[in-house]
Amino acid sequence: MELQKVKSWIDGFDEVLGGGIPKGSVVIVTGLPGTMKSSLAWAFLLNSAREAGAKALYVSLEQTRPSLENQMAAMGFDMNVARPSIHILDVGSIQKELGRSATKPWMEFLRRTIETKKKIDGIDLVVVDSLEALDVLARFEDRRTDLFHFFEWLRGLGATTFVLTEAPPEPSIPILDPSTQSRDDAGYLADGIVHLKLHPISDVEMQRRLRVVKMRGANHKTGFYALMFESGRFSVTPAMSA
Amino acid sequence: MELQKVKSWIDGFDEVLGGGIPKGSVVIVTGLPGTMKSSLAWAFLLNSAREAGAKALYVSLEQTRPSLENQMAAMGFDMNVARPSIHILDVGSIQKELGRSATKPWMEFLRRTIETKKKIDGIDLVVVDSLEALDVLARFEDRRTDLFHFFEWLRGLGATTFVLTEAPPEPSIPILDPSTQSRDDAGYLADGIVHLKLHPISDVEMQRRLRVVKMRGANHKTGFYALMFESGRFSVTPAMSA
């Protein structure tokens, strides 16, 4: 039996994923600042729109819609394909909306917006950029439990979701107290984890790398791959050991 | 004298375990995300069902039953054997049940469900997937003590139990204050600890490895072994030192 897979149409990436991402998965995309998390997620959405007519929602909590569009255009992505297919919900519009009805809590509003968008246009892919901004804005009372239920809800939605975060995929120093492990929730609750990093080739050069840390229901590759980017196109190739 | 052992029927694993797992043990299966903890536990259950007619309960706290079944089917496990022998109790059903009787505490409900299942079908093997999700859902007041008693209770049940967790088998930085060592409880309270990891062979390749850290009453091997997986079958072989 084979789960239905969502492809990236990024050269080499689908092979690493073991054929694509099982439909309906919640996938963490993690990496330090500057590792191109937003651009990779954008490329996934854009390719799915072009190749498979997918409808997407990009929840942009760190930038306004014009700023995100300018950034993606400057990176060489084709905005003529993006505009009709990728709906951008930015933090400004959310706050404007919430201002009119201050009683609706933030997460509740986000869920309703996603549900509405789903009813009207359909929704195949969702990006939440970023988990850190969501932390600030949603003001969770009980972060672990709230995220647990939000991820359950996303999973039930049927859409494939990318949650972008700077939190590392694996704690390098285990902090044993559960009360301090909340950020890690994202990791163990997710169906998949894709890790982006800049690997030092020497003490002056860095190479972009990608690893599929986890992907439930997929026989994915386990190692690190080189991630290349040129004029709006990513590609994933075997990395030479340095 | 020889304790009664539960075999894994996984190639090479029973030799590493020193013949199998002493019946009635509580065994921690620990590993970072993506180390195939769920799949290895599933394989153990499935093999025991096929080879020894064992009855199992899989307490799935991170995924729904259909999601877990789809994942395991996609990995190539034979669902015709699994369905009649492995009972899946998922977080959704538990919450539905608890909703009808909000006064019953979570852990109490879990114990009763396991006891009922034991009376009706018998129960030889239990999986709790995962300790992290249990933490969120059970909302322990005193985690160390509650887990201590839950493990005592599991031990008294007679069934062999696997508790899956991302917590490391050994703290790499000792945190000396007991109030911050709660996660470690799982380790010292357990009868056995099996550690799964992805070992970096170079800066780009990773090898799946397994180590039996502890197994009370068994003369187990102490080193790391390679863990292979292909089309629904695990095997454990000596690892070459890299």
Next chain:
Amino acid sequence: MELQKVKSWIDGFDEVLGGGIPKGSVVIVTGLPGTMKSSLAWAFLLNSAREAGAKALYVSLEQTRPSLENQMAAMGFDMNVARPSIHILDVGSIQKELGRSATKPWMEFLRRTIETKKKIDGIDLVVVDSLEALDVLARFEDRRTDLFHFFEWLRGLGATTFVLTEAPPEPSIPILDPSTQSRDDAGYLADGIVHLKLHPISDVEMQRRLRVVKMRGANHKTGFYALMFESGRFSVTPAMSA
């Protein structure tokens, strides 16, 4: 499409930046004490004044205006160009102003001053030196949220902003609890991060180095470069691996 870029006119730096800094970005300049953060920001402002007639505001929270001017003059920067173009707002003047009207909160005062300066002279570049001093002076009630909104506001201002900080660009030990990640906000909220460091060439020699960690909307270089300084002039050159 190409975003409008603000150039540094520092030898070699604009190539590393991928042509300059996208106009309106909030850029973190990070480095330990003694890495010449203030001097590099000053050079950027001075060059922009000389080459493009840019108007700048330097918010000096660690030193008085005379002290900063003496320091920059001693480093060999041309104060005849700096004085008419770089307006220095120092902590003393702010406190004098706030003393007359103790009800205005600190951040509010800073925003108004920047807005007033913008209306009167125009404002193309802003430096906040430093985030650590801002922390002490502004006495944030909710630092993460307040910085989030301050950065949003800076972004909306149209001016390109440099925020100087000693906080590292990437946590070397991930602290997973969000309540302890506040300093990192600066990182994920910023559009760009420039990292300055002293790299040990041996156990006695240090080389000044610069890395563009992140720059939204720019195809910047990812490695480390040598940063040279002589008589008021910086230059950026490829670093030899040591």
Next chain:
Amino acid sequence: MELQKVKSWIDGFDEVLGGGIPKGSVVIVTGLPGTMKSSLAWAFLLNSAREAGAKALYVSLEQTRPSLENQMAAMGFDMNVARPSIHILDVGSIQKELGRSATKPWMEFLRRTIETKKKIDGIDLVVVDSLEALDVLARFEDRRTDLFHFFEWLRGLGATTFVLTEAPPEPSIPILDPSTQSRDDAGYLADGIVHLKLHPISDVEMQRRLRVVKMRGANHKTGFYALMFESGRFSVTPAMSA
């Protein structure tokens, strides 16, 4: 002058101890899970019973008496020697006893039981397995002070005591605040510390090792020794440096 020494009758161990353990010492046996702390302590008791007619009390706080006996039998220890000489006090019996008189505090009960056992049978050796379980059960109000006085009391008892713990013999990262050093109390309060570990010989093989870290009043060896175990017999031999 020579202190009276308690011998282990384990091949090679008494030489490493500098002749044995000074009678009446409180000795910490420390090691991560799976390092055979319980088995080594058991061997010490069993040998002392066989060779010197010693009477022992094993306070088993992690396992029931049958479970501990099964484990030790499965390891190949001679239970015919053990049963009349090693009295096992398990957590179940303690809790049953305490249930009848809920007013007696836990530690008080433990002390009385040990004293009673001493009066009736005599008592030469005591094992507390483990300090971690004692932490959970005794619910210390002031752990440092309570342990300080418990160790003083054990010392006054005349019996030689082994306290098993997973806490490391030496903090690898010093935590300077005394309020976080409580676990370390065990170390500095003890008269002796024996450290068991699994030493990685390569990235796949592990060797059991033993080090006498501290032994008041004994001119013990200071290095690491190999610890071998076969069919119920330990031996200690020089370890080859790997």
Next chain:
Amino acid sequence: MELQKVKSWIDGFDEVLGGGIPKGSVVIVTGLPGTMKSSLAWAFLLNSAREAGAKALYVSLEQTRPSLENQMAAMGFDMNVARPSIHILDVGSIQKELGRSATKPWMEFLRRTIETKKKIDGIDLVVVDSLEALDVLARFEDRRTDLFHFFEWLRGLGATTFVLTEAPPEPSIPILDPSTQSRDDAGYLADGIVHLKLHPISDVEMQRRLRVVKMRGANHKTGFYALMFESGRFSVTPAMSA
């Protein structure tokens, strides 16, 4: 333009400082116990007294005046030069003074004493030995803010100040929460940082080393230098890489 520089008259040190310390700077002298912070500061004061007739105040918060004088005499410093030029204010005298007027807060008293000394004798150089003792004695309510303002005040005094501390010049593990970064205030608030250390040349030998980490307004050297001391005379020479 050249800032007025205060020279150390220590062989080789002024070249490393880029000509001396800009007059009026607050300079942190940091190093672990035993790195000769007090002696180096004392040598600076003594040389300035002899060569330039400078007047100095040494605030000795860890030792009494006789103890400090005995120590410096034993190190071979010429007390005939020191006595008329270096005024020692020790913790005993401060406490005696404060005892008579318990209402004056500690920091306020320290400021007034320094101001009075300035009016009567003039004051060119101040040493605060040490920041750690100041922490204990001053009982700051808000340490970050109080130190911020104390350093501002010192800067306004016109005297060049040395603040001795064991706190490291750069955190090796970044602690991101600003509430835990208070000790670091000293670093970012200071105009200069001089780091003293004992560098292990092998696993048995240590070499004294000095690095000017930061010096505002000076084109100082950036590497490590050997620090030699013999019969009351320091010298600074290039360190051979080990």
Next chain:
Amino acid sequence: MELQKVKSWIDGFDEVLGGGIPKGSVVIVTGLPGTMKSSLAWAFLLNSAREAGAKALYVSLEQTRPSLENQMAAMGFDMNVARPSIHILDVGSIQKELGRSATKPWMEFLRRTIETKKKIDGIDLVVVDSLEALDVLARFEDRRTDLFHFFEWLRGLGATTFVLTEAPPEPSIPILDPSTQSRDDAGYLADGIVHLKLHPISDVEMQRRLRVVKMRGANHKTGFYALMFESGRFSVTPAMSA
């Protein structure tokens, strides 16, 4: 000028100390469990008694007087010299004394006892064994301040004092918050620090080593030396680099 020095009469140690310990110093002797802190301090006292007729007080807070005497006799020290010259004040006697007058605080009692001993017999040397036990027993309200004043008081006493502690001489991870640096107080407040360690020569052998980290008013050696012990005699020799 030369400070009056207290000699150790231990082969090689006085040369490393730069002639001995300046009379009246408070010296921290620091080392992990098993590094022979107590024995080295005892040897210092015993040699001073034999060679210079010194009177000493050994405050034994971890062991009773008989236990300490037995331990030292077993190590080969000459108890005929020790008994009349080294007065042992043990925790039992202190508690008996305090029991009769529960209002006297602990530290106050310790000071009075030391003062009384000084008046009656004279007192040249004091050992406090250990700082950790003192922490537990004295129940400091404000540890930093209380220790600060206790050390000041010891310094004023005229006797040379050794304070034994397991706290490391230098934090390997700087903890920046002053509220967590209390243990370190011992370090910066002391006039001298002597560090004992077991240095791994290979992964199986350990060598005893000693380093004088700090000694105010003495031109001490800075490196590590081998510490040998045989039949009640220590010696200090150059260590070969391993």
